Amino acid sequence: MHAPDKLSIVPLAHSPCGCSLCPTRHLCAAADLEEDVLPLLAACMRTSLPMAKGDHLYREGDPAESCFVVRSGVYKTSTVSSSGHEYITGFYFSGELIGFNGQRDGRYLDTAIALETSTVCRLHIRDLPKLWSIGGGPPLLRMLAERQDCATRQQINLCQSRADARVARFLLESSKRMQRLGRDSALIPMPMSRTDLANYLGITLECLSRILARFRNAGLIRAERTEIQILVLANLESLAFHTS
Amino acid sequence: MHAPDKLSIVPLAHSPCGCSLCPTRHLCAAADLEEDVLPLLAACMRTSLPMAKGDHLYREGDPAESCFVVRSGVYKTSTVSSSGHEYITGFYFSGELIGFNGQRDGRYLDTAIALETSTVCRLHIRDLPKLWSIGGGPPLLRMLAERQDCATRQQINLCQSRADARVARFLLESSKRMQRLGRDSALIPMPMSRTDLANYLGITLECLSRILARFRNAGLIRAERTEIQILVLANLESLAFHTS
DNA sequence: CGTCGCTTTGATAGCCTTCAAGAAATGTGG
DNA sequence: CCACATTTCTTGAAGGCTATCAAAGCGACG
Numbered sequence: 001m002h003a004p005d006k007l008s009i010v011p012l013a014h015s016p017c018g019c020s021l022c023p024t025r026h027l028c029a030a031a032d033l034e035e036d037v038l039p040l041l042a043a044c045m046r047t048s049l050p051m052a053k054g055d056h057l058y059r060e061g062d063p064a065e066s067c068f069v070v071r072s073g074v075y076k077t078s079t080v081s082s083s084g085h086e087y088i089t090g091f092y093f094s095g096e097l098i099g100f101n102g103q104r105d106g107r108y109l110d111t112a113i114a115l116e117t118s119t120v121c122r123l124h125i126r127d128l129p130k131l132w133s134i135g136g137g138p139p140l141l142r143m144l145a146e147r148q149d150c151a152t153r154q155q156i157n158l159c160q161s162r163a164d165a166r167v168a169r170f171l172l173e174s175s176k177r178m179q180r181l182g183r184d185s186a187l188i189p190m191p192m193s194r195t196d197l198a199n200y201l202g203i204t205l206e207c208l209s210r211i212l213a214r215f216r217n218a219g220l221i222r223a224e225r226t227e228i229q230i231l232v233l234a235n236l237e238s239l240a241f242h243t244s
Numbered sequence: 245m246h247a248p249d250k251l252s253i254v255p256l257a258h259s260p261c262g263c264s265l266c267p268t269r270h271l272c273a274a275a276d277l278e279e280d281v282l283p284l285l286a287a288c289m290r291t292s293l294p295m296a297k298g299d300h301l302y303r304e305g306d307p308a309e310s311c312f313v314v315r316s317g318v319y320k321t322s323t324v325s326s327s328g329h330e331y332i333t334g335f336y337f338s339g340e341l342i343g344f345n346g347q348r349d350g351r352y353l354d355t356a357i358a359l360e361t362s363t364v365c366r367l368h369i370r371d372l373p374k375l376w377s378i379g380g381g382p383p384l385l386r387m388l389a390e391r392q393d394c395a396t397r398q399q400i401n402l403c404q405s406r407a408d409a410r411v412a413r414f415l416l417e418s419s420k421r422m423q424r425l426g427r428d429s430a431l432i433p434m435p436m437s438r439t440d441l442a443n444y445l446g447i448t449l450e451c452l453s454r455i456l457a458r459f460r461n462a463g464l465i466r467a468e469r470t471e472i473q474i475l476v477l478a479n480l481e482s483l484a485f486h487t488s
Numbered sequence: 489c490g491t492c493g494c495t496t497t498g499a500t501a502g503c504c505t506t507c508a509a510g511a512a513a514t515g516t517g518g
Numbered sequence: 519c520c521a522c523a524t525t526t527c528t529t530g531a532a533g534g535c536t537a538t539c540a541a542a543g544c545g546a547c548g
Binding site (some may be wrong): 079081082083085087089090101102103105109125126128129132137138141142144145146147148149151152154155156158159161162199200201202203209223241242 | 323325326327329331333334344346347348349350353354368372373374381382385386388389390391392393395396398399400402404405443444445446447468485486
Binding site for chain 4 (some may be wrong): 013161193194195205206210212213225
């Protein structure tokens with residue numbers, strides 16, 4: 001199916017990533033570090049060459065010696081249940097940690113795929129003590145907790161039975177993410193297919209399509225194939241938290 | 245409402261926990277450690293005095309300087325949305341990590357409450373380097389990844405629209421947990437109220453009650469107030485993964 | 489023994505899934 | 519650059535499942 005050392009297939013840049021020059025260094029472990037230790041951080045991380053849309057970062061079951069921080073682009077993770085059904089478990093933007101679940105038993109528990117041209121910074125688990133020694137401990141803990149919280153918030157979102165509330169919350173969540181990235185918080189990129197998003201939200205493709213059409217007809221959003229613009233934030237918020 | 249230094253209210257035992265004598269030491273960070281470093285581990289952790297049912301381990305918003313490992317009993321975590329609705333986000337048995345999400349921004353993101361007489365081992369975040377130095381790093385990473393995976397599995401469970409599949413998966417998940425604890429995997433303790441469980445599963449109290457009745461009438465389980473016995477595992481599994 | 493909270497059971501309405509078909513977008517070869 | 523094939527997305531109609539409202543058991547506790 002694929003080579004067991006699949007990880008080595010992700011091509012790494014020959015030189016260290018050079019965190020000092022990274023446009024997204026304020027999003028990752030570098031955030032809290034002094035400028036003069038950034039070269040030391042760069043010694044712990046290696047930047048990947050650009051991965052194309054559809055490329056695998058790692059596959060479920062691969063031996064897991066690293067975790068990754070998204071540097072640019074978007075990734076999705078998915079897992080296959082024992083019944084053969086595929087579940088989309090997350091979407092990952094710049095500065096977000098991915099692949100840490102491999103530390104449970106040394107093998108990745110999900111599959112990570114680039115949704116567009118993307119790059120990651122790779123962190124070997126064996127380098128964690130080094131990362132810690134230069135002050136990278138707290139930011140790492142923060143990223144771990146952030147990832148944790150992201151899964152919990154999605155868990156809460158899925159507890160909302162109403163499909164329109166799930167979609168509204170997804171848009172609001174994405175909006176906050178864009179804000180954190182310093183981008184337009186009203187412009188939500190949609191690099192994933194409708195099928196993947198519906199899967200992630202626990203609803204059918206048709207239902208998602210209908211709800212987006214409803215939101216569009218109500219003037220709440222402007223929906224295109226690859227991006228959604230939020231027009232009336234307040235109405236989305238009332239939909240998101242309307243318990244009925 | 246409550247004192248800001250609420251954490252100190254959790255009463256700690258005067259002496260270190262003595263991991264060497266802990267009946268559940270094979271479940272936590274002590275699992276991979278040699279016998280002779282267990283006293284060093286005990287220097288990082290402090291065991292709480294028994295907490296009564298309903299006692300708070302910490303509250304949402306409390307400053308977070310520690311995380312905890314459940315030593316005995318069961319805890320639940322919950323969070324309140326901006327609309328005022330409460331969501332149950334998890335149940336925690338022996339050996340499971342709790343409260344780590346506080347490391348995102350220094351304050352706990354949820355509230356943890358004992359569901360029965362319970363104890364925890366408290367780990368100060370500032371002691372993490374010490375823990376690491378005695379070889380506790382990998383087990384800690386494993387517990388973090390385990391917690392992460394637990395949230396992801398629940399996320400997947402909630403994507404299953406059918407309520408009976410959610411309940412079946414919850415029972416199977418709990419069964420595996422009991423097996424990991426070395427207890428009877430067919431006997432699922434139910435220390436939480438039906439209301440809390442329904443909330444956690446994203447269905448209504450009435451729906452949960454009906455489904456348990458259906459399972460009972462079909463001879464799949466024997467349901468009591470505080471525990472459920474699995475009678476026919478195979479049928480529950482086919483229900484859990486039946487995509488329809 | 490009575491009250492109160494929790495759980496179970498019943499009936500109706502609304503939402504989502506499913507199946508089906510059409511529209512739009514994407515990719516490919518000439 | 520255009521025509522065509524394929525995938526992806528949208529729209530429609532019917533049925534099933536769950537939420538909601540309502541009321542009755544049941545058990546804990548004073």
